[in-house]
Amino acid sequence: MLELHSLTASSIMRVLIMRAPLREAPPEKFALLLSGSPGKGALLFNNIFSIVPAILMGCSRVATSFELIIISRLLVGICAGVSSNVVPMYLGELAPKNLRGALGVVPQLFITVGILVAQIFGLRNLLANVDGWPILLGLTGVPAALQLLLLPFFPESPRYLLIQKKDEAAAKKALQTLRGWDSVDREVAEIRQEDEAEKAAGFISVLKLFRMRSLRWQLLSIIVLMGGQQLSGVNAIYYYADQIYLSAGVPEEHVQYVTAGTGAVNVVMTFCAVFVVELLGRRLLLLLGFSICLIACCVLTAALALQDTVSWMPYISIVCVISYVIGHALGPSPIPALLITEIFLQSSRPSAFMVGGSVHWLSNFTVGLIFPFIQEGLGPYSFIVFAVICLLTTIYIFLIVPETKAKTFIEINQIFTKMNKVSEVYPEKEELKELPPVTSEQ
Template identity: 30%
Template sequence: MPAAGFVAPGGVEFEARITPYVIITCIMAASGGLMFGYDIGISGGVTSMNDFLEKFFPVVYRKKNEIQDNNTYCKYDNQGLQLFTSSLYLAGLIATFFASYTTRVWGRKPTMLIAGILFLIGVVLNAVAQDLAMLIIGRIMLGCGVGFANQAVPLFLSEIAPTRIRGGLNILFQLNITIGILFANLVNYGTEKITPWGWRLSLGLAAIPALLLTVGSIFIVETPNSLIERGLLEEGRVVLRKIRGTDNVDPEFNELVEASRIAASVKHPFRNLLKRRNRPQLIITMCLQFFQQFTGINAIMFYAPVLFQTLGFKNDASLYSSVITGAVNVVSTLVSIYSVDKVGRRVLLLEAGVQIFVSQVIIGILLATGLKEDEDISKGMAIVIVLMVCTFVSAFAWSWGPLAWLIPSETFPLETRSAGQSVTVCVNLFFTFVIAQAFLSMLCHFKYGIFLFFAGLVLIMSTFVLFLLPETKNVPIEEMTEKVWRQHWLWKKYVTDSDLIDDEDGDAYANQETGKDNVKAYHNSQL
């Protein structure tokens, strides 16, 4: 493939080929998303299986079978059952702080290896669980694996990819999440009739994506950014040549060295995140994670079979419907990979906001006017609901799903990148935990209004995107401050030159412009 590049400040072009090696490496690393996705998809199916409920949640099992009408919204309302799903995300939230340390000090590659091993331990405990305590401990280990993977994989993908296809390659992580969800839905559909151990097979097959990440992390290279950040300059140069497919890497290498020098001068990256100059990235990151979860997507993905059963679908129909939505999720994520670096992040988010809002309002109105407490759902209404859920899922899959991970991973400067990714994962998993723990209770109390509740939040998040989220497509990671934040009508107030030297870490920033001038001078001397 012919060489190409992006233009850095001063007119210097960073040459980069799209090599098969980079594509294969990114695919292997992105398998961490399979773990996350499989768990999201598997929990809903397992928690609707009678054998699983009878063994671990007999109260829910009795309630489910004593209530004859399928439309009762409260049949699955049980805090213990919700804890089975949500405990993983609470564990992941805590684990991400440790993952930040390993990502920064040991590198992205070892952190992914740790993630795979922790997830495998959790899989074994879940598959052979004899009581609720063992089941929850297994879920906690799974959560630790998810926390480490979600910390390292997006960073790895953003740093290894050439700038012009960074968005598409980063979304491989989200694509694998959707494939994991679909795989889990298919597994649940097949194991639901295997009595009494079908649920064990569903939980045990999570070992497949965990093994892919574990083995893959052994063979992939470390990112040049991480090697240079840890002082391994020559190794970083060698890897940069390998992944860019060219020997002409000096301009990009020198920029990475300068960014690393600045990062090394920052003694407290987490505290540094709170400084005025880093406020735009921090606010946007936290809002994106909150909004992603409160689109209502995980209410669908965690509990798709449970939700469809609650709405009146029979067992087979509910699992079949969740398989359909999982397939739509995968195909729609491919749309994002193709379009994100062409039309940009903002366009995808704004279009999806309209689509999600309309689909949720329609679902809410249908359930409010057409669902009777003493009747099964009609076939026509069931088809419309599934279509609207698919419309919702498709919009999420090419917008809020991948972009809430992509945008934070490409906007933080190197000196706060690991800490910033920790905040991203932490906030995301916190609100994932909130939704997982609360959704069945919200469904019980809000009934059809749950969809109208999420629709209202979609209006708020679309307004946020319209006014406060800048476009980041085709902008080199190390140039975000100059090309994005200093050009935005609001955020430019926080990254003025005077704000770059306001604390004990400020000496690094005071020399930042001088350092960039030195790099540019070196570049010019090579022309």
């Protein structure tokens, strides 16, 4: 009845990943969860929305109930929505500034690893068959179970402990555990500066975030970056990849292996981004990544238009797909979530992640919904739409987004204070009013 045995690996990936955004928690509850719980606590609680549905999906065949799969996907969507925002925020608050970029890219690295693992297990001769699909769906609970066992041994965010809980002793202990040495007074002083900078504002809700002129360019930047990340066509590329491989002469039974190979390229390039983000900086990786995606979309459009008249054009299409994946893995995929952590202070960071996450998933859903219609209407010229979005996003980054590498949260927000030109407009209420001087490091 479910006919899941007929799904290819790429179809399973679209079921497991692209449809998840439709099942997220309501925005106001999402904001409440992020603001009212520490990162570690929210992640531990969030595992419920992965483990329970994994069990339900694994038992759906025995129960002969497709309804269990539908309900489970609703719950897994909540898990995906929460974890994709809380994990980067939690890691960004734990990391020292010289490693914040590398650790900020790690969540995206493990997302790509998860996609590759799903593609491998989703091969028809492994689990994507009549007997194996319940196991394939049930495996989604394994990472959550491991997190539930291991995460309690990790420290809470020092910024959360000091700024929101006002527990300096616990914050120092967390920092000492994370850094491996006892002298953490300099970092504690930096966190105090952040606390002093935002005392007047208190917690900043999503509504207040949109009203505050002092956060105008930060908010606009995350909307552009998160929207550009998804509207640049990454899911459309994966959607179209199988057809490109088939047109290039790859046998149908081998397309699933080539698709897994593309996933492996994604993992390798994201792994490289972990090591170069602190060397090249966030801004350069974003510019480089979106530029590569722009060129790939333009060349892919030409290749698709000429593939029936020029014999070797399908091979150019394959090169374009791989090039696009490389470009997106270097910048557009990992960097935007990292920047949300860096350009907002503690009081506004949860709401900023909610806005960024909402834009991310809505854009993801929009591409998945309308791309088949774009493809039907424009045919081989479908990717021109994504090329234009890549171009506009690249121009915005070049003109507006500053470099945040090796800067404290206070230093980054001082840059935006000048851009927003509001330091003297709201003397009592603005988040960035009268920032204390940044302690220079030796």
